[in-house]
Amino acid sequence: MTILALDIVTTALILFVVAAGLMVILGVMKLINFAHGAFLTVGGYTAMVVTDAGLSPWLAAPAALAFGFGAGLLIERVIVRPLYDRPLDAILATWGLGIVITQLITLGFGREVQFAASPMTGTLPLGDTEYSAWRLVVSGVALAVGAGLTALLYLTRFGLNARAVIMNEPLARGLGIDSGRVRATTFGLGAGLACAAGALITPLLSVDPNMGLPWLVNSFMLVLVSGVSIPSLMLASLLLGGAQVLVSSFVSPILGGMTIVVLAAALLRINPKGLSLG
Amino acid sequence: MVEPAPVARAARPAAERASGATARTPVRSAWRSALVGSALGLAAVAAGPFLLDTYTTNILIRALFLAALVVGVDILWGYAGVLTFGQSAFFGVGAYACALVFTHYGFGPGWAVGALALGVLGAAGVAALVGWLAFYHGASPLYASIITLALPIVLVQAIFAGGRFTGSSSGLSAFPTYYWSVGTWFTIAGVYLVAVTAAAWLFVRSDFGRLLVAIRENEERCAYLGVPVSGVKIALMAASGAVGAGAGFGYAAFTNVVAPELGGFLLGTELLIWTALGGRGTLIGPVLGTLGIDVTASYLTGALPFLWSLLIGIAFVAVIVLLPQGVAPVVASGARRLLGRGPAAPSPLALAPAPARAETREGVAAPLKVENLSRRYGSLKVLDGVSFEAQAGAILSIVGPNGAGKTTLMRCLSDGGERTGGRVHVNGVEIGRGAPQTVAALGVGRSFQNTNLFDTLTVGECLTLARYKRDGARKFARRLALDLPQPALDILSATGLSDRLGLETRHLSHGMKRGLELAMVLATEPDVLLLDEPTAGLTKAERTAIGGVLVDLARAHGLCTLLIEHDLDFVREISDRVVVLHQGELLMEGTVEEVVASDLVKAVYAGERAETAP
Incomplete structure (x- = not known):
């Protein structure tokens, strides 16, 4: 029972940290980044490169964050900026970008499944039971990311500008906020978060060029259900992720794989605003 | 009771002038181009097996079936503005209908017709259900994309869950089928594609086709004019699902192999890529795009496996960013310039007064009665x-x-x-x-x-x-x-x-x-x-x-x-x-x-x- 509860909570937090980058980009830019899955994959390979180079595995996620941020700035300038007025086309263009990234990775690293070293192995004692140490660490990081993003949005100048752009972009520009810069930074941040999340989940899985794809679909659904707010993304992850764990454990793992998608589609049909808390 | 007012007489000569002036009307032009196009297409299909080697013919059969599937994507996305990721699911339904019936129940002409009917009707039913979920008044266009994205995922998981019945992840193969020559299958696939494309060509040039464009451009306005927008989209989805299932059935009967990937999300996105590269909303562009890309891919994946996908990905991004209408309009305008012809003249239309309606309005004293109407936004x-x-x-x-609420009142009344x-x-x-x-x-x-x-x-x-x-x-x-x-x-x-x-x-x-x-x-x-x-x-x-x-x-x-x-x-x-x-x-x-x-x-x-x- 404790194990099941831990599974639900850690799964929800892992889903949250994986979806956070997508949410940041959708929130500020009103743009669905279908390259999110490829960014996760890039994070996974960054972790592999870092550990293969003999560096500490703890450096994997920060390195992925930095790499993703830089790459995100570049991608925003070249591909995303012309598509701000065409949201459905932006989905397609970022999907195409995802294909390009995946193929570049395949060309560079091969298509076979590989592994990255984990910073922590084994289990931690937790009350009367033992639980995977790395899942607990990732969950902690997810909570920190949630808190950090909230602080960034509500306590910093960038957050104030970003919120102004979210609410009313023309007015924000009229007030002298450089919305282009806010958007670029946001895309960089979203891409960086996605890469870091990819590096974080890598020790739980293996690395292959298509590792991001299943996560992309689930993140997309969670973000749409949650609207754009950090607490409701947390809630959506907990509800739908929890349902996924329950279905996988008690019904069938195959049905578990589509729980989030089906529930999210149904939730949005019943209430187009989803679980949005604001 | 309506007297022919002078304005009506003024309207008529204008329309007659217009109809006399242009000989090349889109109506006649659509039928003529459909006939010429079909004749050319059928000639190419007839000549194909004699001119091409067996390998190319084999690959082309697959591409022809997929192109028929892409026609549905182009009508939904290019004309009606519904970005669909899930068209592959209907191909999968058709293919699995063939494989399941032939593997588990029986094989013969009766069984084949039954399986085809099962696949086509099943796909139309699934499509109608998906349409009912995705299209309702006030639904965002994104929601339809989400539902069509969920469809192939659910279908593939269902196939996985089917165990030995559906063959799970390895699919079904070596079921009995008609071992006709490659040339025969090529003819079947080619004729199917030509028929589907010609019908679609006439369809998008009809009044109904213009209705689809109107829905894409301003869905709300259509609804207020009394057009059942959701119903139209659901019917469109069901029809394109049926056509896609027919293609899937043909493909499965030809190859004798089905796998979950046929109904998967990745194939669904590939269909979008082919449509975008060919030129959405042109029909011919996506069809040729599919044939060209799928055949080239089959030749090149052996030599340059990942590079080919990389090039397609780069081309796709470039087209979406720089050339949103795809390649076909560029080619078409170039061809027109060479031939020195302008685009087809708009349809001449003769206006006439409609007969007055038989029912009188005097029967109802107050056609509009409003009682205690309120509209709140939260506490406002x-x-x-x-x-x-x-x-x-x-x-x-x-x-x-x-801010008195006048426009809100209009909204509440309509x-x-x-x-x-x-x-x-x-x-x-x-x-x-x-x-x-x-x-x-x-x-x-x-x-x-x-x-x-x-x-x-x-x-x-x-x-x-x-x-x-x-x-x-x-x-x-x-x-x-x-x-x-x-x-x-x-x-x-x-x-x-x-x-x-x-x-x-x-x-x-x-x-x-x-x-x-x-x-x-x-x-x-x-x-x-x-x-x-x-x-x-x-x-x-x-x-x-x-x-x-x-x-x-x-x-x-x-x-x-x-x-x-x-x-x-x-x-x-x-x-x-x-x-x-x-x-x-x-x-x-x-x-x-x-x-x-x-x-x-x-x-x-x-x-x-x-x-x-x-």
């Missing part, structure tokens, strides 16, 4: 306890300061989902929670404050669209003559639109757009007419003309008209009664004289506190 009350009746044959003006409390009766029928097209069917016509028309449709096409509720839309042909009610014809000739039926609406002046907007609403022959500032931004002359038509509509045709106006002189000239709204409440209702004389109304317009007034 925009309308509160508004009750009034509007009579047949009278013009009721609604006045009030900005869309059953808008109000939060109260009742609205149209011709004695409660509108309930009906969507705009349902309310329009009860007899409500609404014009909008901003002139939001359909940019790429011509004036004639807009009018044809507005008659959908009365005349329907032809699915494989163009209407050459259009009967419009006399008041609509009057507006068209008064604003000079009857000479410009072939002009795209984005080229119209503001006054003409207003006139067309009004003519479209009148073309639906409403009993209750809701007009939101019909004369805003018009010249004095245009204003007088429209005022004259409105008065005539009420007096001669017994129409019940509700009008939002800011120009009080105009209100005074034409209104029978006036309703004053203030802060969401009905302040007073009375004749023009009563309202103008009221101290209360003066106080509101002068900005004093209404509460202090008696």
Whole structure:
């Protein structure tokens, strides 16, 4: 029972940290980044490169964050900026970008499944039971990311500008906020978060060029259900992720794989605003 | 009862002039190009097996079936604006219908026909279900994409869960099938593609095809004209699902192998890539794109496996960013320049007065009855306890300061989902929670404050669209003559639109757009007419003309008209009664004289506190 509860909570937090980058980009830019899955994959390979180079595995996620941020700035300038007025086309263009990234990775690293070293192995004692140490660490990081993003949005100048752009972009520009810069930074941040999340989940899985794809679909659904707010993304992850764990454990793992998608589609049909808390 | 007014006579010669001037009409041109295209296509199909080696023929059979699937994607996305990720699922349903029946139940001509019917009907049913989920009034276009994205994922998981019955992840193979020669299969696939493409070609050039473009450009406006938008999209989805399943069935029967990937999300996105590269909304572009890319891929994946996908990915991104309409329009305009021909001339349309409706409006005393209507946004009350009746044959003006709730009132009267409390009766029928097209069917016509028309449709096409509720839309042909009610014809000739039926609406002046907007609403022959500032931004002359038509509509045709106006002189000239709204409440209702004389109304317009007034 404790194990099941831990599974639900850690799964929800892992889903949250994986979806956070997508949410940041959708929130500020009103743009669905279908390259999110490829960014996760890039994070996974960054972790592999870092550990293969003999560096500490703890450096994997920060390195992925930095790499993703830089790459995100570049991608925003070249591909995303012309598509701000065409949201459905932006989905397609970022999907195409995802294909390009995946193929570049395949060309560079091969298509076979590989592994990255984990910073922590084994289990931690937790009350009367033992639980995977790395899942607990990732969950902690997810909570920190949630808190950090909230602080960034509500306590910093960038957050104030970003919120102004979210609410009313023309007015924000009229007030002298450089919305282009806010958007670029946001895309960089979203891409960086996605890469870091990819590096974080890598020790739980293996690395292959298509590792991001299943996560992309689930993140997309969670973000749409949650609207754009950090607490409701947390809630959506907990509800739908929890349902996924329950279905996988008690019904069938195959049905578990589509729980989030089906529930999210149904939730949005019943209430187009989803679980949005604001 | 309608006398042929001079305007109608003025309208006719104009239309005749137009029809005499252009010989190359899109209607005839569509049939001719479909025949020529089909003949060329069939010739290529007949010659293919003799000219191509077996390997290429084999690959082409797959590409031909996929191209038939892509036709559905292009109609949904390119014409109707529904970005669908899930078309592959229908291909998968057709393929698995073939494999499952032949593997588990039996094989023979009867079984084959049964399996094909099962696949096609099953896919149409799934598509209709998906459409019902995805398309409802107020759904965002993104939601439809989400549902179509979920569909292949669910289908593939269902195949995985099917165990030995569906073959799980390895699929089914080596089931009995017709071991015809490759040439025969090539002919079957080729004929299927030519037939599907030709039918689609005629379909998108018909009145119904223009209706799809109208839905893409302004879905809301279509709904208010009484077009059952969701129903149209669901039917379209079901039809394209059936066509896709037919292709999937053929592919499975030919290859003798099915795998979950045939119905998967990745194939669904590939279909979009081929459509985008070929040129969405051109039909031929996506078909040729599919054939070209799929065949080249089969040759190159051996030599440069990952590089080929990389190049396609780069091309896809570049086309979406730089050339959103794809390659086909570029080729087409180049070819036209070489041949020295312009694009096809717009359809000539002859206008004629429609016979007056048999039923009289005098039967219902108050065509519009509003009881205790309210609209809240959270704790904000925009309308509160508004009750009034509007009579047949009278013009009721609604006045009030900005933010009084006038436009919200119009919305609540024309869309059953808008109000939060109260009742609205149209011709004695409660509108309930009906969507705009349902309310329009009860007899409500609404014009909008901003002139939001359909940019790429011509004036004639807009009018044809507005008659959908009365005349329907032809699915494989163009209407050459259009009967419009006399008041609509009057507006068209008064604003000079009857000479410009072939002009795209984005080229119209503001006054003409207003006139067309009004003519479209009148073309639906409403009993209750809701007009939101019909004369805003018009010249004095245009204003007088429209005022004259409105008065005539009420007096001669017994129409019940509700009008939002800011120009009080105009209100005074034409209104029978006036309703004053203030802060969401009905302040007073009375004749023009009563309202103008009221101290209360003066106080509101002068900005004093209404509460202090008696």
